[in-house]
Amino acid sequence: MELYKYVLALFLIYSISSCNNDTKEWSYVKTIDLGSTTPIGLTALEGHLWVSDGDNNQLVHLDSEGKVLFKEEGFERPMHIASDGKSIYVPEYGKDQITIFNGKERSQLNLVDSLDAPAGIHIEDGQIAIADFYNHRILFKNQNEWISFGKEGKADGEFYYPTDVHIANNKIYVADAYNNRIQVFDTEGNHKMTIGKEEKINAATGIYVSSSQVFITDFENDRVLVYDLEGKLVQEITEELEKPTDILLENESLYIANYKGKNLMVFKMIHE
């Protein structure tokens, strides 16, 4: 009897340790062909996908299966878009403004400061972050107050053409595109961490952060790098990628926008 308990205990210990060592990886599921659309940014609103098409100056609205519902034209180089649950926020790179589109009408995000080629925006719990490309800085609104941080350079806290931004886990994550890295800041703009220095990224153009992972598109190397929140590389996704520009995690599916491929690649997490 004692031996039985001993064996059972060993078995339980083995099972628990095996679970902890299970490798979870993102695995390719399917491709959503976008026709002539050249995707730059991705966001979701009410279960549907929205894609910004920079070359054709439009937003494309897709259903959850990827079927085009309609196209909204007349933007000036729409870049990495975001949603606040009601409207789509569109950084118009050519117009130096953030346009808010609610499906019918457009308005402009009021800013005291002026933008120079805004390339990315993210909204989370009333906070707003904007990647201001030619000004090499981030604008951040924490409830009521706007702050600006960063300047052109390569040091910690400096940027060289930031193209995207994501607010998550009470931090601001920046795709510091042409410094080829991700920088992480607190909500006061203090530099906390740099990710991706070892991976020889070539143009870190699009970023998405979940509760446990950081995703970055490595545009020129045709791959997406996946890190844990401590900055450790956990996966390198290369299947079917052609100049990826953005990532979105929605309803347990990982969408990657392929600018050159003119499609969205869909991945799901599997246990190996």
Next chain:
Amino acid sequence: MKNLLIIIISTFTFTISSNSLYSQSDRDQIEVQVDGLGCPFCAYGLEKKFKEFKGIKDVKIEMETGIFNFTYPSEKEMTLEKVESQVDKAGYTAVTTKITRGDGTVEESKQNITELSDKSEIVSKDIFVAGNCGMCQARIEKTANSIVGVVKAEWDKDNKMLTLEYDKAQTSIGEISESIAKAGHDTKYSKAEEDVYNDLPGCCQYERVQ
């Protein structure tokens, strides 16, 4: 009848003259080929830089070929030098530039300025030149082709080798190598100055040759 014929001929002649006048445009057509426009942020940035020229219209960028087209009022007298300078300010290299004036005349930049003579001796050589991307390729090739004596210069961004044909009587590998290093690219024989390397666009900042 005779009067009617005169009227018809006069009207016809007047119409032809009027059409000839209206066929001249008051806008010049500018076409620039710029390498390394595969990145949309790069291409949109170039477009934005050119919008500093007030009056620019009909902007079109072909990402695959790097061809950038626009029209501009003829009276403002755009020049090849101004176009190339604006491309340079945007951080790129104009490979070829062409202006078709409103009156139909064409001006084009010259890619290669070498003239051969009886004393010319053409030599072929491949040398290593560090770089990353299409923008590097445009910069390296344009620099090499602008050297008197170079007949051909083609850089492969995958194996980083520059294939050269040059006239030994007019230039040398050392001179070519130094010019390329001055443009920011390390070669087998010459190293770029640190500040010149640091001024390269981010995507061009290759791993330095030790």
